[in-house]
Amino acid sequence: MDLFDHQQEALDRMVNRKAYGLFMEQGTGKTRVTIEDAGRLFEQGMITAALIVAPNGVHLNWLPEFEKWLPGKAQVTGWRAGPTKALKKELTDRLAESDQLQVTSMNIEAFVTKSGKEYAAAFLRSHKVMMVVDESSRIKNPKALRTKSINKLGHLAAFRRILTGTPITQSPLDIYAQFQFLGQSLLNQKSFYSFRSRYAVMVTKRFGQMRPFQEVVGFRRMDELKEIIDSNAFRVLKKDCLDLPDKIFTVLPVILGPKQRRVYDELRTKVKIELSAGRVTVAMALTKLLRLQQVVGGHVNTDDGQTIAVPDNTRVKALIDYLEDLPGKIIIWARFVPEIEEILRAIKDRKTVAYYGAVSKDDRLEALRLFQEDPETTVFVGNAKTGGIGLNLTAASTVIYYSNDFSLETRLQSEDRAHRIGTKNNVTYVDMKALDTVDEKIVTALRDKKGLADALTGDESFDWL
Numbered sequence: 266m267d268l269f270d271h272q273q274e275a276l277d278r279m280v281n282r283k284a285y286g287l288f289m290e291q292g293t294g295k296t297r298v299t300i301e302d303a304g305r306l307f308e309q310g311m312i313t314a315a316l317i318v319a320p321n322g323v324h325l326n327w328l329p330e331f332e333k334w335l336p337g338k339a340q341v342t343g344w345r346a347g348p349t350k351a352l353k354k355e356l357t358d359r360l361a362e363s364d365q366l367q368v369t370s371m372n373i374e375a376f377v378t379k380s381g382k383e384y385a386a387a388f389l390r391s392h393k394v395m396m397v398v399d400e401s402s403r404i405k406n407p408k409a410l411r412t413k414s415i416n417k418l419g420h421l422a423a424f425r426r427i428l429t430g431t432p433i434t435q436s437p438l439d440i441y442a443q444f445q446f447l448g449q450s451l452l453n454q455k456s457f458y459s460f461r462s463r464y465a466v467m468v469t470k471r472f473g474q475m476r477p478f479q480e481v482v483g484f485r486r487m488d489e490l491k492e493i494i495d496s497n498a499f500r501v502l503k504k505d506c507l508d509l510p511d512k513i514f515t516v517l518p519v520i521l522g523p524k525q526r527r528v529y530d531e532l533r534t535k536v537k538i539e540l541s542a543g544r545v546t547v548a549m550a551l552t553k554l555l556r557l558q559q560v561v562g563g564h565v566n567t568d569d570g571q572t573i574a575v576p577d578n579t580r581v582k583a584l585i586d587y588l589e590d591l592p593g594k595i596i597i598w599a600r601f602v603p604e605i606e607e608i609l610r611a612i613k614d615r616k617t618v619a620y621y622g623a624v625s626k627d628d629r630l631e632a633l634r635l636f637q638e639d640p641e642t643t644v645f646v647g648n649a650k651t652g653g654i655g656l657n658l659t660a661a662s663t664v665i666y667y668s669n670d671f672s673l674e675t676r677l678q679s680e681d682r683a684h685r686i687g688t689k690n691n692v693t694y695v696d697m698k699a700l701d702t703v704d705e706k707i708v709t710a711l712r713d714k715k716g717l718a719d720a721l722t723g724d725e726s727f728d729w730l
Contacts, residue, residue: 286498314392522577
């Protein structure tokens with residue numbers, strides 16, 4: 266598939282650039298541009314490897330993308346904490362010379378661990394590397410250990426790229442550490458403090474007997490800073506990309522925590538034993554899938570009707586991490602009430618509205634009004650079965666499926682709440698998918714326009730466990 270016009274422009278701007286930023290809004294295809302750039306540099310003999318650094322889970326999304334856009338040209342491996350022997354061998358293999366592009370993707374958190382830093386350093390010293398920091402706003406804090414580690418190791422790379430749709434999330438000072446990764450000379454400032462002194466207006470304050478301290482009260486020379494950013498990064502928003510499709514689909518991978526994985530695997534084994542004795546009906550299969558889906562979502566219902574939280578639930582953590590720098594208004598659909606309630610607790614610092622069974626009719630109407638009309642209300646959390654039909658939620662630019670219903674009708678109806686007459690933006694749909702779990706079967710079926718019941722009855726090769 267050919268690049269979109271804005272992607273080609275971004276790729277062209279990176280020609281002969283050792284360091285560059287892609288400040289492309291979510292859904293505009295910066296991953297594809299980066300991979301095309303890596304492929305071009307590899308063909309030219311400028312690099313032999315790529316090191317991708319991204320938020321946990323998201324880093325694994327890069328692996329199939331390399332295989333898709335550079336088929337037969339790349340060998341890819343994703344870092345995981347506590348790797349198996351097989352994964353350790355794969356990671357070691359990526360250090361060796363090869364006639365293929367060697368690609369390792371690592372999560373940002375790995376760079377505060379001894380093993381992660383040591384492996385990244387070995388990888389960078391073994392090859393001519395293009396090092397990419399995806400969602401680079403995660404390294405905006407110059408004092409953070411992960412920022413210091415990533416920026417220090419970045420100097421070993423032959424080429425450096427930063428990717429984010431939101432380079433500035435709190436203040437213009439956010440740009441400093443991200444550009445430090447690209448190269449200290451770009452900003453022409455020796456330290457964060459000299460950078461702050463040049464672009465921020467500071468005043469000295471004192472409270473009571475406390476020592477005086479400096480506080481930022483404004484900014485200056487913003488035209489100068491913008492010129493520096495524009496000359497070293499490409500910026501594009503979805504609303505400016507007239508060639509983009511109306512609906513953009515992506516996946517947010519989730520890695521189960523060790524305890525959660527143990528609970529899931531034990532239940533999956535139990536289910537297999539229970540069903541091995543006789544013929545499995547579709548109804549039985551859906552019931553078992555439901556129980557497994559609950560565990561993935563962080564809870565389980567006991568035989569006596571109690572709901573128990575599953576320890577080490579990483580799903581809600583992955584959601585919080587993903588929401589951190591996400592712009593615009595967001596819909597989050599979740600299937601189970603415990604999931605909705607956990608989401609609401611986790612994002613209570615945002616102005617959020619809820620729409621599910623426990624919410625009164627009057628409060629639901631107010632929730633719709635606020636989400637559509639109030640600029641400060643940015644998140645709508647609901648149950649797709651309850652709210653997926655008939656509602657107008659066109660203010661949203663992102664729809665996240667924290668968990669999916671098994672019904673294709675529910676999925677299609679809920680998608681159309683944000684994409685209908687009155688929609689002004691392209692809409693990005695994000696499926697949260699826990700790896701090696703029932704999530705993969707559910708998302709695959711729905712993306713293929715099948716409900717789970719249809720998938721189970723219509724395809725004998727559908728491995729639902």
